[in-house]
Amino acid sequence: MRDRWSSTTLFIFAAVGSAVGLGNIWRFPYLAGKYGGGSFLIPYLICLIVIGIPLLLMEFAIGQKLQKGAIDAFKTVNHRLRGIGFASIFSGFVVVVYYAAVMAWTIVYLVQSFSPQLPWAGQAKDYFFGNVLQLSDGIGAIGGINWVVFAGLAVAWILIYFSVWKGVKSAEKVVAITMPLPMILLVILFFRAITLEGALTGILAYITPNFSALLDTQIWIDAASQIFFTLSLAFGIMIAYASYNEKEDIRKTGYVTALSNSLISIFSGFVVFAVLGYMATQTGALVSDLSTSGPGLAFVVFPEALSLMPWANFFAVLFFLTLLSLGIDSAFSLVEAVNTTIFDRSNGTSKSVIAFLVCFVAFLLGILFTTNAGLYFLDVIDHYVVNTGLILVGLLQVLAIGWIYGADKLRAYINATSKGRLGKWWTYSIKYVIPIILTVLLFIQIKTDIMVPYEGYPMWAQALGAATVLVPLVVVAVLALVPVDTKAKL
Ligand code: TRP
Numbered sequence: 001m002r003d004r005w006s007s008t009t010l011f012i013f014a015a016v017g018s019a020v021g022l023g024n025i026w027r028f029p030y031l032a033g034k035y036g037g038g039s040f041l042i043p044y045l046i047c048l049i050v051i052g053i054p055l056l057l058m059e060f061a062i063g064q065k066l067q068k069g070a071i072d073a074f075k076t077v078n079h080r081l082r083g084i085g086f087a088s089i090f091s092g093f094v095v096v097v098y099y100a101a102v103m104a105w106t107i108v109y110l111v112q113s114f115s116p117q118l119p120w121a122g123q124a125k126d127y128f129f130g131n132v133l134q135l136s137d138g139i140g141a142i143g144g145i146n147w148v149v150f151a152g153l154a155v156a157w158i159l160i161y162f163s164v165w166k167g168v169k170s171a172e173k174v175v176a177i178t179m180p181l182p183m184i185l186l187v188i189l190f191f192r193a194i195t196l197e198g199a200l201t202g203i204l205a206y207i208t209p210n211f212s213a214l215l216d217t218q219i220w221i222d223a224a225s226q227i228f229f230t231l232s233l234a235f236g237i238m239i240a241y242a243s244y245n246e247k248e249d250i251r252k253t254g255y256v257t258a259l260s261n262s263l264i265s266i267f268s269g270f271v272v273f274a275v276l277g278y279m280a281t282q283t284g285a286l287v288s289d290l291s292t293s294g295p296g297l298a299f300v301v302f303p304e305a306l307s308l309m310p311w312a313n314f315f316a317v318l319f320f321l322t323l324l325s326l327g328i329d330s331a332f333s334l335v336e337a338v339n340t341t342i343f344d345r346s347n348g349t350s351k352s353v354i355a356f357l358v359c360f361v362a363f364l365l366g367i368l369f370t371t372n373a374g375l376y377f378l379d380v381i382d383h384y385v386v387n388t389g390l391i392l393v394g395l396l397q398v399l400a401i402g403w404i405y406g407a408d409k410l411r412a413y414i415n416a417t418s419k420g421r422l423g424k425w426w427t428y429s430i431k432y433v434i435p436i437i438l439t440v441l442l443f444i445q446i447k448t449d450i451m452v453p454y455e456g457y458p459m460w461a462q463a464l465g466a467a468t469v470l471v472p473l474v475v476v477a478v479l480a481l482v483p484v485d486t487k488a489k490l
Helices: 008-019 022-034 038-066 070-077 079-112 124-132 147-164 168-178 180-194 199-207 211-215 217-230 237-242 250-283 287-291 294-308 312-345 351-370 374-417 425-451 459-481
Strands: none
Touching (some): 022 038, 022 217, 022 250, 038 211, 038 237, 038 250, 038 425, 070 079, 079 312, 124 294, 147 351, 168 180, 180 199, 199 250, 217 425, 237 312, 294 312, 351 374, 374 459
C-alpha cells in the first residue's frame, strides 16, 4: 500500500515546507541584493508566474495521476524517458549534500548563540571565514576536515534522518511543527527588524525598482533558476509528494503552495533589508554595499546585526533556530524523494533502512564541504547544478510531458481534480513558452560559463561542477537508447 498524507493540510504543509527553506531567507535576499534590491523582484515575479506556477502544477499532476516517484513516473510516460526522473533525483541529491553543510554552519552558530557574549561581536566576517569555516586560500588547498563543522553536519543528518525514517508518517509529524514554527519566528524577527533605527533606508533599497537592470540577461537566469530552487522544482520532490495524494485539488494546492512560498521570500526580504538598513546606519556603510556581500549574507550580515541588537543572544537563538527549522523540511523532502524512488523499485525493503543509507551516503559525500576549501566547492557546485542543471532538467521534463505525454491530457486530469478550471493557457505554456524560455536561458548560461570560467576557479573545479550536469545528461541519453529490460529495474 502506498503511503498517504493524513490530510490536505498536511500535504500543503509538506509541500510548502519543502519549498520554503534556506532558499527564501538566504538565497533570495542575496540575489535581490546582488541586483540592488527592487530590480530583482520584477524578473522573480515574472518567472514565478510564467515558469514556476505552471511547472508546479505539472509536477503535482504527474505525481498524483501516476502514483509514482520521479523515475517510474517518467518511465510510465515512455520507458525511454526514465533517465529524466533519474536526472531530477540526481540533481536534488547533489543539492542536499551541500545544503546540509549550510545547515551545519547554522547549527554551529545556534550553539554559539548561547555563549554569554556572542563570540562574533565586532568581527562577524573574520569569525565566519576564519573561525567557523577556517577557509583556505583557494579551492586547491583542501587542508583537512574542520571537526566543528563536521560535527554540525553529523547533527544535521541525524535530524534529517529521524524526520523521514518512517516515510510520510514521520515527515508529516515533523512538518506540522517545522512549517509553522519558522513562520512565527519570522514574524517576530520582522517586527524587531522594522523597528530598528534606519530600517526604512534598507526597505526603500529593497522595493525601489531599477528598470535598467532588467536588460542584464544574467538577472533572468538567476531569477528563473531561483524559482526552480525555491519551489523545489526539477528535483523529483513535488512529484514524490503528490504521489502520496489520492485525489487533491491540484490547481488549488498548487496555487497555495507557490504563493505562500513567494510571499515568505518577499517577507523575509523585508526583514533582511530592514536589518541591512540598520547596519548601514550603525556602521556608516551603504545598504547597496552591504547587500552585495554574496552567499555570505546570511552568515556575515545577520550575525553582525544580531550582535548589535539589544537582547542579542535571544534574537540570535531565534534567528538560527528559524534557519535550521526552515532547512530541515526542505532537506528531508529530497531524501523522501530518493526514498520513494528506491522504495517503489525494491521488493519491500523497509523505508527506514533505505532512508538510513541515503542519509549516510549524503553525509559521507558532504564531508568535502567540511574541509578548509568547503565553501569554494559549495560555490562552484551550487553554480552549475542550480543555474544549468535545474534549467536543463526542467526543460527535459517539460518537453517530455508537453509533447510525449500530452499537455492537454494532463490538463484534463488537473481539471477533473479541481473545482476551478485551468485554462488552455497552461497547455501553451508547457508546450511552447516554457521550453523556449528555458532553451534560451540555458544557451546563454552555457556560453557564459565557457567564455568566463565561473569565479576564476581552476579548470578541474569547473569540470567537477560541470560533471554534476553532464553525468545525469549522459544517463538520460544512455537510457533513451537502451529500451527497458522487463526483468531489470532501471
Ligand atoms: N526549496 C528549498 C529552499 O528554497 C531548497 C531545495 C530545493 C532543496 N530542492 C532541494 C534543499 C533539495 C535540499 C534538497 O530552500
